[in-house]
Amino acid sequence: MPIPFYMLCGSLGAGKTTLLMRLLEHWNSQGHKVGVLMNEAGEVSIDGPRAGTIAEQVLNLAGGCICCDTKDDLAWSIAQLVQDYESTVIILECSGMADPAEVVDAVTDAYVSRMVKLERIFAMLHPVPLPETGMAELVTRNAIRYADDVILNKRDLYIPGHWEQFRETITRLNPHSRLWETNHARLDVTALLTAPQTRATPTNVSFGKLPEAEHRSEARASHHPMVSTVRLPKPLDRAKFMKWTKSLPEGMERAKGFFRFAGEPELQEFQFFPPRTSTVEPVMLLDEPDHVVVLIGRNYDQDGCRTSLLACLAS
Numbered sequence: 001m002p003i004p005f006y007m008l009c010g011s012l013g014a015g016k017t018t019l020l021m022r023l024l025e026h027w028n029s030q031g032h033k034v035g036v037l038m039n040e041a042g043e044v045s046i047d048g049p050r051a052g053t054i055a056e057q058v059l060n061l062a063g064g065c066i067c068c069d070t071k072d073d074l075a076w077s078i079a080q081l082v083q084d085y086e087s088t089v090i091i092l093e094c095s096g097m098a099d100p101a102e103v104v105d106a107v108t109d110a111y112v113s114r115m116v117k118l119e120r121i122f123a124m125l126h127p128v129p130l131p132e133t134g135m136a137e138l139v140t141r142n143a144i145r146y147a148d149d150v151i152l153n154k155r156d157l158y159i160p161g162h163w164e165q166f167r168e169t170i171t172r173l174n175p176h177s178r179l180w181e182t183n184h185a186r187l188d189v190t191a192l193l194t195a196p197q198t199r200a201t202p203t204n205v206s207f208g209k210l211p212e213a214e215h216r217s218e219a220r221a222s223h224h225p226m227v228s229t230v231r232l233p234k235p236l237d238r239a240k241f242m243k244w245t246k247s248l249p250e251g252m253e254r255a256k257g258f259f260r261f262a263g264e265p266e267l268q269e270f271q272f273f274p275p276r277t278s279t280v281e282p283v284m285l286l287d288e289p290d291h292v293v294v295l296i297g298r299n300y301d302q303d304g305c306r307t308s309l310l311a312c313l314a315s
């Protein structure tokens with residue numbers, strides 16, 4: 001049974017570790033065995049030892065960026081926490097350099113998703129202008145875009161006028177997330193960890209022209225990344241599959257997998273990534289992987305995609 005996995009991302013220095021400490025206190029009081037993964041920008045971990053004062057198991061991931069190399073490191077660290085340490089919940093604090101899109105990609109991988117279930121994504125921000133260009137811009141914007149909860153911290157530093165503008169930018173980037181305003185990440189942790197029910201939108205802030213609560217939470221639910229792992233019990237028909245890759249719906253953001261085509265001996269690796277590009281290439285691996293395709297998107301017809309993919313199995 002996969003254990004809950006939480007992702008904490010956002011701007012550099014926004015107060016992520018401050019919130020992490022509050023979450024750790026909460027989980028400890030509930031008797032959880034928390035595994036913490038720190039992904040810091042520098043070579044020496046600063047936040048790790050801080051978290052280590054509360055969490056029993058803190059692992060550091062190399063480098064600040066979760067890229068192709070670190071993805072293996074992440075999978076290995078998760079396996080270590082789940083299998084050796086028997087963590088009952090895991091939280092990853094991402095550096096301001098780790099693109100949340102890459103992290104979501106890594107934790108929804110067919111191997112990793114057997115161990116953990118991505119529960120919620122928190123984006124921690126502070127009222128400084130959003131970066132205009134480069135990696136920091138991509139990371140901050142993706143953190144806001146992917147978040148279930150956006151936490152606007154350092155309320156004591158808000159400057160009237162600038163604050164309204166800041167909040168407007170965030171709601172424009174992600175109108176579906178819950179928004180929290182905090183000082184030193186002081187918030188109701190139980191409410192933060194609870195997914196909104198269809199009819200209630202527990203949030204400590206209300207403002208502006210939000211849709212009715214019930215519409216808002218339905219919209220949020222449909223905006224949350226949806227992951228389907230489709231197991232392929234037989235080889236695929238090449239022509240049907242290639243046609244299928246061209247029929248993927250608007251909301252599909254990422255897909256990947258391994259399988260074979262009927263009548264062809266090579267193992268194939270499939271990748272689908274923005275902007276709607278697909279590749280299918282023979283690959284050689286040391287071990288035979290599970291034959292699956294993982295689909296990641298928002299607001300797409302999960303059953304429809306699964307059915308149409310399974311219709312590509314060779315008869």
Ligand SMILES: Nc1nc2c(ncn2[C@@H]2O[C@H](COP(=O)(O)OP(=O)(O)OP(=O)(O)O)[C@@H](O)[C@H]2O)c(=O)[nH]1
Nearest residue numbers: 011012013014015016017018153154155183184185
């Ligand atoms: N004024 C003010 N300072 C805060 C607040 N919350 C956190 N801080 C301080 O801001 C600094 C950075 O907080 P951290 O929690 O380390 O931030 P972080 O996002 O983990 O930082 P990095 O991991 O380096 O990106 C610390 O000195 C905190 O004590 C707040 O609400 N107001």
